[in-house]
Amino acid sequence: MTEKLDIDHLRQWIGRSTEATDIVTAQLVKGLRATLFQEVGEPKAGDAAPFTVHWCLAQPVFPMSMLGPDGHPTRGGFLPPVPLPRRMWAGGEIEFLQPLRVGDESTRTSRIADVQVKSGSTGTLCFVSVEHSISSPRGVAIRERQDIVYREMTSSAPAGAKAPPPPPKAQHRETHVSDPVLLFRYSALTFNGHRIHYDRDYVTKVEGYPGLIFHGPLQAALIVEMAAKLHDGKAPKTFTYRGVQPLFEGTEFSINANETEAGMELWTANAEGQPTMKGTAVW
Numbered sequence: 190m191t192e193k194l195d196i197d198h199l200r201q202w203i204g205r206s207t208e209a210t211d212i213v214t215a216q217l218v219k220g221l222r223a224t225l226f227q228e229v230g231e232p233k234a235g236d237a238a239p240f241t242v243h244w245c246l247a248q249p250v251f252p253m254s255m256l257g258p259d260g261h262p263t264r265g266g267f268l269p270p271v272p273l274p275r276r277m278w279a280g281g282e283i284e285f286l287q288p289l290r291v292g293d294e295s296t297r298t299s300r301i302a303d304v305q306v307k308s309g310s311t312g313t314l315c316f317v318s319v320e321h322s323i324s325s326p327r328g329v330a331i332r333e334r335q336d337i338v339y340r341e342m343t344s345s346a347p348a349g350a351k352a353p354p355p356p357p358k359a360q361h362r363e364t365h366v367s368d369p370v371l372l373f374r375y376s377a378l379t380f381n382g383h384r385i386h387y388d389r390d391y392v393t394k395v396e397g398y399p400g401l402i403f404h405g406p407l408q409a410a411l412i413v414e415m416a417a418k419l420h421d422g423k424a425p426k427t428f429t430y431r432g433v434q435p436l437f438e439g440t441e442f443s444i445n446a447n448e449t450e451a452g453m454e455l456w457t458a459n460a461e462g463q464p465t466m467k468g469t470a471v472w
């Protein structure tokens with residue numbers, strides 16, 4: 190049974206802020222490159238890190254006694270105490286200003302920007318938007334908005350779901366084998382204890398999904414790296430993305446891109462070719 194959603198109370202969290210600092214180490218960069226299917230190499234001080242390395246930096250660390258049943262810190266600290274049990278990373282927008290480099294001390298300033306309740310095809314949704322500004326010794330490197338969604342405990346499938354449309358065609362496609370070790374590595378790199386990514390009993394029996402779930406930021410990170418690879422190694426100026434359905438552990442997944450007049454449309458897809466996260470990159 191879910192507690193009543195008191196949106197006026199939750200919106201009192203808007204404007205709360207926090208700051209944290211960390212260092213981009215060569216070991217972190219090696220681990221992230223390996224997890225993003227890149228050549229690992231021997232990164233040296235000053236080398237550019239993968240574009241979304243900031244998601245691995247200065248993540249909140251709480252004692253075990255302060256974790257909720259899903260493995261995240263108990264809500265009601267920096268994030269509002271949303272009473273819906275199933276948390277997901279819904280999407281966001283990133284502005285890449287300059288790369289973070291090995292050896293950089295980086296500071297992230299975060300602020301709760303919005304809290305909204307919506308009614309979706311899968312039930313009640315509560316969106317919490319968090320704005321972050323990430324700086325290096327050279328100035329602001331990244332500005333972003335992250336949208337976190339909390340879902341009630343209903344079936345994962347939308348009511349009256351129809352057969353999916355034919356999978357979209359891609360000009361560029363990269364496929365990889367999906368493996369729980371990949372998910373474990375990304376959870377470890379981001380110090381993310383969310384059980385849906387590594388605890389099969391929890392994700393199937395408690396949250397009711399059919400299997401382990403790929404992290405939203407892992408999918409977004411793979412998409413951004415592909416976008417940059419197709420643009421002479423340059424990160425897009427802005428990248429806007431949205432998770433449209435979960436990507437579950439399985440046999441294969443793909444990262445896809447189509448050129449457009451404005452930049453690129455990109456998406457990750459499951460083994461059936463159906464998009465799971467969609468993004469737009471503009472240079």
Ligand SMILES: C/C(=C\C(=O)SCCNC(=O)CCNC(=O)[C@H](O)C(C)(C)COP(=O)(O)OP(=O)(O)OC[C@H]1O[C@@H](n2cnc3c(N)ncnc32)[C@H](O)[C@@H]1OP(=O)(O)O)C(=O)O
Nearest residue numbers: 277278279280307308309310311404405431432433434435
């Ligand atoms: C890390 C981490 C956690 C994770 O990584 S979780 C894994 C990554 N995330 C996902 O897999 C999410 C995939 N998406 C979904 O499962 C569904 O899209 C979702 C979010 C459950 C919503 O589906 P619905 O069918 O219920 O929603 P509707 O399409 O009916 O839309 C209702 C309104 O909500 C807005 N909306 C829908 N999806 C999003 C989104 N991704 N981002 C922002 N807003 C969204 C939609 O526009 C509708 O709004 P209106 O104003 O038009 O009513 C970790 O925990 O740390």
